[in-house]
Amino acid sequence: MRGEIMNTEVDSKITDSEWEVMRVVWAQDNVTSKEIRKVLEQKKNWKPATTKTFIGRLVKKGMLHTETEGNKYVYSTNITENEFIKSTLNETFDNICNKDVGKTIVDLISKSTLSFQDIDRLEKVLEMKKKDAVEEVPCTCVPGQCNCKDDNCSSKH
Amino acid sequence: MRGEIMNTEVDSKITDSEWEVMRVVWAQDNVTSKEIRKVLEQKKNWKPATTKTFIGRLVKKGMLHTETEGNKYVYSTNITENEFIKSTLNETFDNICNKDVGKTIVDLISKSTLSFQDIDRLEKVLEMKKKDAVEEVPCTCVPGQCNCKDDNCSSKH
DNA sequence: CAAAATCGATTACAGTTGTAAACTAATGTT
C-alpha cells in the first residue's frame, strides 16, 4: 500500500470473454499465455489465437500487467477479483430502484447454495444493518423510470 | 397465463441503453415512443432519434410488443422487470465461484440501504435457507479458473 | 386543404466484441 490511493472502484469495463481470462489470472496469480490458453481451450473451446486476442486487449486496457521472462510474458493483475465483482454488481444495481434492492437480494439468496458459515455471516451483517436501517428506502430513480413517485408507491414494493 | 409455458429464464441479452428503455416501459406499462423519449432525453440526453433506434431494436428482439393506435404504437412487454433482473444477476453469478457467492452477497448487503422490512425478509429467507444449507459449498469451476481444487482451499474462502 | 409536426423505418458510421488466421521474432531441437 505504498502511498498509492486505494481506489475501490474498478473503472475498466471488460467483456464476458475477457472476464474468463481474468479468472484464470486471479486463480493462479502469475500465469503465462500458454496456461491461460490451456484452461480456456478446455472450457470455451477457444483457438489459441482467440485467447491471445483477449489477453492482448486486457493488457491494452491496463487490466493485466506483463513481466518479461525470456521471450514470453508472465501476466498478472493488481485488481482483485473481489473488487472487480463488487464493482460489476454495483453497475448492475445502478439499474435497479433502490427500493427493490432488498427484494432482489432475497431472490438472490433463495436460489443460491449457501454454507452454514455463509448464513452465519449473512445474519451477522444483517444484525449490523439494523443500526442504519430506514423506515422506507428512498427511491432515486428519475421520474418515468419507476413509479415510486406517482403516489407513495407502497403497493408496488 | 392462458396456457403459455411460463418460462422464468429471460433469454434475450439486452444492452445497457436498451435497459434504460425497458425501465420506462416497466414503470408505465403501456407507453408511447414520445413518453419514452421524453424520459430518456431528460436522463440520458439522448436525441429523439437515438431513443427510437433502441426502441426499434427492442421490438426486433421481441422484448417489446407493439399495438397500433392511430399511426403510432403503444409499447408494452410481457417480461417482468423482476424476472429480468434475476436473469441478469444469474448471468453475473455464473462468473463467480459458488463458494464465493455467500461472501459476495454479504458485500452487497453491506453497501445497500435497506429498510427494516427488507431486513425482516432477509432474515426470514435465511431462516429457510438453513434447511438446505451445506457444510461446504461445492465449487464447480473448471480447474485453472479457481484454486478451490488445489488443496482443500479453505484458506482462500 | 396546405403546412407543420410527428411517427416509425431506413441508412450511416465509428467503436467494441467475438472469433481467428497470418506474420515476425525468438527459442528450443536435431
Place this chain on the structure above:
DNA sequence: AACATTAGTTTACAACTGTAATCGATTTTG
C-alpha cells in the same frame, strides 16, 4: 546451423452498440 515451435503483434471481418440524421407516410394544425 537449420528447422520447428512458440510467443506476442498485426490484420481481418462480421455482428453488435451507441449515437444520430434522413426519409416517407400520416396526422395535426392553421
